[in-house]
Amino acid sequence: MTQSPATALPSPKERRRLREAKSLSQAELAAKIGVTRETVRSWESGRTAPRGRRRNVYAKLLAELANEQTVSGSVSGSVSGRRSVRRPSWAKDLAPPVDDTKGRKSPARIPVGAAINGHTRPERAPAVAQPERQPERQPERQPEPSTPPTAATTPVATPVTTPAEAFDALCTNCAPGLVRQTYLLTGRRTLAQESVERAFQLAWQRWPEVAVDRDPEGWVRAAAYEYAMSPWHRLRRSHRQPDAPPADPADRAFLAVLMSLPPAQRRTLLLYDGVGLDLPETAAETEASTPAAAGRLLNARDAIADRLPDVATTPEALHQRLGELCGAEKLRPPNAGLVRTGSETRARFWTRAAIAFTALIVGATALTLRTAPTHYEPPQSPGKAISGVPPRMGPGPLTYGDQLLHRKLREDLSSGPERLTPQAR
Structure with a gap:
């Protein structure tokens, strides 16, 4: 079950790069759109996405910033012949070597997943400019009689990639590296596999949004990291005991130092020295400013150097050490087909649960309306004792004389004694 696409962003x-290139703060950009600074920060971190009119205004503003940057870049490029990459003075010792002519990192820094799987790119020799050859003019051919088309002359239609195929390709290429990265972030094998699987399930549910994203792997990586670093996992019964440590003592000590770092420093170190992101990209993914990300990175390196003096803290050495640590573990990446099936099953389950809960509320409301009284019945007030009223008097018990008199009266005639009647003489 996928969602309908909205305005492309x-x-x-x-978004963060365009804003920083224009030297705009988050507060200034929020004032132009009409939202708060925290809203712009959540948009740039990918936690939430704008909707409705604000989405259109935000997309239009970003398009204007991109056009201005393109125009200024083309003008400066035509004057100087190349673009110069400027970095702050406090970030020069943190950033990897940069090629000014191309504006990208040296081939020495590669993602952790690529280093583990061995997909390193060999350096290409510089191409020698060859003189352009003019195409030879061939004599025109006479039209041949019409013949039925054959397999050689029939154009072959290129296959169209379906959303399922594109998702399977993304999952197959990125899942192994993401599982190893999440293991370095949490130190738990089961949680790493579960986090990556949940992240890809969420990506399939929002595939129209992920498919047009410039960095789909980064989208899934951010979702996996957020799920893996959730504090609610500590309440699970299976997480009360730590996982089995690595077999190598050196790997065990290095992993213990990583787990002792604060989560923010651990994530910053993994993104910069492990995955190979730039400092602004690392700051954007960790929802922090660039100076804050640089401070976290320096503190993490200092902590590693204090507890493991024999381990070099240079970017290349840490990158290689992280790759060796996660490469020694046997982690199973999720299957793309099972992820899609599980995502759809999960979406159907929650949809049916929402429908059932809504039906339950409607039924309870209808029952309440059916059984509720239709008119007001005032409650009866409780009884109270009244003082000053004499007690109710009644006949008392009969005495012995009264009882004799009562018996005599009952035995006599009710009309009294007979009257004397005169008689004639």
């Missing part, structure tokens, strides 16, 4: 990282 750039990725959260691109």
